[in-house]
Every structure is written in C-alpha cells, then in structure tokens.
Amino acid sequence: MWMETKTEEEETRIGHASLSRRALKGLRLFTGDMKHLDEYMQDKYFVLQLAIWGLRGVTRVILANNPLSGALIMAALCWQSPWQGLLGSLGVLASTLTAVIMGQDRTEVSGGHHGFNGMLVSLLMGVFSSAGDWYWWLLLPVCLGSAMCVFLYSGLSSLLDHWDLPVSVFPFNTIILLYLLCTGSDHPYFPHHPAIPPRALVPNDTKLNAVEVIRGIPLGVGQIFVCGALGPSLLILGAVLLYSPLLAIHALLGSAVGTLAGLSMAVNHGYLYSGLSGFNGALACMTIGGLCFTFNWKTHLFAIASAFISAYVGIALGNLLGTVGLPVSSWAATLTTTLMLLLTGSLAAYRIPTAQVMAPEHNLRSHRHCDAGRTREKESTDV
Known part of the structure; x- marks a missing residue:
C-alpha cells in the first residue's frame, strides 16, 4: 500500500512538472522575437x-x-x-x-x-x-x-x-x-x-515631492512613446517585459538614472514628475545593456554610465533647443549610443553585429554557446 501511494505521488509530481514545462514552453512562444x-x-x-x-x-x-x-x-x-x-x-x-x-x-x-x-x-x-x-x-x-x-x-x-x-x-x-x-x-x-527648457523656472515650484519623483521613473519609459499617464506607461513597460525581462530592467534602471541626473542638475520639477528626465537614459541603458552588447557585469556598468551621459546630454541639448522652442526629442540617446557603439578596447569584444542583434536573452545564450564551442575546440586541439 505504501509503495502504491508513493508511486502515485511520484506520478502526480512528474505530471505537474511536465505541465509546468509545457506551460513555460508555450509562454516562450510569445516572448522574444x-x-x-x-x-x-x-x-x-x-x-x-x-x-x-x-x-x-x-x-x-x-x-x-x-x-x-x-x-x-x-x-x-x-x-x-x-x-x-x-x-x-x-x-x-x-x-x-x-x-x-x-x-x-x-x-x-x-x-x-x-x-x-x-x-x-x-x-x-x-x-x-x-x-x-x-x-x-x-x-x-x-x-x-x-x-x-x-x-x-x-x-x-x-x-x-x-x-x-x-x-x-x-x-x-x-x-x-x-x-x-x-x-x-x-x-x-x-x-x-513651444518646448520648455528643462531649467525653466516654474512659479511656486520650490518643494520637491518624493512620491512624484518615484512615479516619474516608470513614466520615463512611457515617455519614449510621448505617454505621460501612469497606467499606459506601466502597460508599455509590461510590453518590454514580455519581449525581454533584461530589457525591462534596464529600461527602469536607465529612467531612474536619468531622474537622478535631473535632480543633480536641479531641473524644474515638472520635468522630473512627467518622466521627461528619464526617457533618454532609459533608451541608452536599454541599447547598451544587453541589446547591442552581450550582457555581463562590465557591459551592465557601461550601460549605467551611458544612461548618465545620455541624461546629461539631454538636459544640455534641451536647454539649448528650448531657447527657440524646440524639443530635444531623443537626440541625446541617439548620439550617445552611436558614439558608444564605436568604442574600441576590451568592451568592443562584447559588441554584437547590428545584423545579429536579437533579444538580450537570445544574445546571451548565443554568446555562451560560442564560448562553449571554443572551449571544446581548444580541448580537442590540446589533446
């Protein structure tokens, strides 16, 4: 009797595991590219x-x-x-x-x-x-x-x-x-x-609201689509998450970095609250952090640095173009990431050719398979 009960429990456990694997495999059909x-x-x-x-x-x-x-x-x-x-x-x-x-x-x-x-x-x-x-x-x-x-x-x-x-x-x-x-x-x-420069003064805007600043971080992802509402911005973030969790993490991280850069430059509070301070940083961090470079701790730090540079360039260009009523759009992220893709040195080894860029998780798996293949080839040569 005990053996029969144990066998039934094992079969049930195996069935649940098989069902979980099938569900995970089905979910993967809707993720990535x-x-x-x-x-x-x-x-x-x-x-x-x-x-x-x-x-x-x-x-x-x-x-x-x-x-x-x-x-x-x-x-x-x-x-x-x-x-x-x-x-x-x-x-x-x-x-x-x-x-x-x-x-x-x-x-x-x-x-x-x-x-x-x-x-x-x-x-x-x-x-x-x-x-x-x-x-x-x-x-x-x-x-x-x-x-x-x-x-x-x-x-x-x-x-x-x-x-x-x-x-x-x-x-x-x-x-x-x-x-x-x-x-x-x-x-x-x-x-x-006309566009308003980031440093434009707003009357009676002296006290910073921490909750609104934090709220501006997911709004920074929504502002990539010129979306300034929290609900739609979270749905956009969910769309990024469906494609790639790594990309979603870097989107939020880059927006947070951009918000921090805006705080350090004392931009007007509306610029922080609306997410406009974060979207250029989000774009730069997403591009470098696993999309155009294979994800690892070096490229992760490089992505954070790129987000900071992009955010500061965005503030500078925003102040310049805002004097004639023009928006900075995504010039800061575009120029910054283009220069970053031209870099030389050890980080250039992690650069993924433009034609081969796919979801960050796919890029990471491909890199690991290439490393494993080179290791096996080296071992066979040594023998």
Whole structure:
C-alpha cells in the first residue's frame, strides 16, 4: 500500500512538472522575437502581413521586435488618447507602405525597421499640435513626415553600414525638428506648442515631492512613446517585459538614472514628475545593456554610465533647443549610443553585429554557446 501511494505521488509530481514545462514552453512562444510567426505568415494575405510588420515597427521604438508587445503598446496609446493611437497607427502604416512601394529590403520591412520612425514623427506632431485633438488637417503632415522617414532611413543606412551602426531614430529626430521649424507656433494650419527648457523656472515650484519623483521613473519609459499617464506607461513597460525581462530592467534602471541626473542638475520639477528626465537614459541603458552588447557585469556598468551621459546630454541639448522652442526629442540617446557603439578596447569584444542583434536573452545564450564551442575546440586541439 505504501509503495502504491508513493508511486502515485511520484506520478502526480512528474505530471505537474511536465505541465509546468509545457506551460513555460508555450509562454516562450510569445516572448522574444517570435521568429516562428514570420514563417507562419509567409503565405497569408498581404493585409495580415502588413499588420504584423506594423506591430513590429511599433516595438522597434523600445528596441524590441515582438508583434504581441506592439499590440500592448497600441492599447496603451489608445488608453491614454484615442487620437494619439490613431496618429501612431497612421504613421507606422504610412512609413511601412512607403517602404514597400520603394522596394526596400523585405527583411527590413517585415522586421519593422521602416515603421518606428514614422510612428514617432506622428506621435510628436500630435503632442505638440496646439490645434487640439481630432484636427484632421494634421493627418497630411503626419503621412508626409512618416513617408519622408523612409527616404532618410534608406540614405543613412548606406552610410552607417560602413561602420556597422544602426540608423536608429536619426530620421525621426531630423524630420520632427524640420517640421517644427517650418510651421512655428503661430502657423495658421499647423500651430504647435513651444518646448520648455528643462531649467525653466516654474512659479511656486520650490518643494520637491518624493512620491512624484518615484512615479516619474516608470513614466520615463512611457515617455519614449510621448505617454505621460501612469497606467499606459506601466502597460508599455509590461510590453518590454514580455519581449525581454533584461530589457525591462534596464529600461527602469536607465529612467531612474536619468531622474537622478535631473535632480543633480536641479531641473524644474515638472520635468522630473512627467518622466521627461528619464526617457533618454532609459533608451541608452536599454541599447547598451544587453541589446547591442552581450550582457555581463562590465557591459551592465557601461550601460549605467551611458544612461548618465545620455541624461546629461539631454538636459544640455534641451536647454539649448528650448531657447527657440524646440524639443530635444531623443537626440541625446541617439548620439550617445552611436558614439558608444564605436568604442574600441576590451568592451568592443562584447559588441554584437547590428545584423545579429536579437533579444538580450537570445544574445546571451548565443554568446555562451560560442564560448562553449571554443572551449571544446581548444580541448580537442590540446589533446
């Protein structure tokens, strides 16, 4: 009787373990880059393929490549503002369709490389517009600006490929500045709000609220999508977590570093509370901390240093561009990470070629397999 009971308990335990493994394996299908979905979509209707390409483009903004994460981000944007959700969708579709019409590389198009710059341009146009929500004339510059991003991306890629550098968001940063310079705050059709420098003084803003500062850390992740509400920002952070826990940790860490840098420079409190002080640091920390470099303690410290540099550069550029009413956008993170990717020395050995960049966990496993293979080869040679 005792043996039978013991056997039943072992079978139950084995069954639970097997069920847990199957559940974990099923969960992994929805994490990382979801390459299996590309194989499944190869013979499907173009409209369905376009939707997946667009969702991948949405996640490229947060340096991810997961269509399910893209769906979560779109839900977060619609949650904060249906108008912003519409503009973001239109921007990513306009740029992706332009890339298809131009005959851009299919791998780049299907990977969302031509969608994220257009999405960011459309979101910034909507946020800075002083004409209010549901101003339909704004759809014209949104479509044109998003399409122009493809031309800039194509031209810059042929230049930056010589140094194995990603085009990143150079097209978005360029197009949005040109648009705001062309229109101005008193334009009869496309007026916009002038940007406020980080060091601008705010009346009666003398006492710092610690709770609001802490709240600004997750908002720094949301501000990557120009999202200033806590709930949608947490959903965006959840989308990063679904793609890669390592990337989510570095996103929060980079935003915290950016907030700390803002405190040290005594930026105005609204800049801290809204998360604007943290998003450039978050982007830099995510790029270096496991995405473009193999994750280890050296590159982790390097990512933190990059976040600090990016945050301080963001404050400096914000004060400079703010004098003429222009936003710093993500110029600080883009310039900082581009320079960091050009570094030489021992850290350069951990650099992942741009064409091979995937989820940080995948990069880490690939690095370990390569190290194990080199070790076995060395042992066989020694014998």
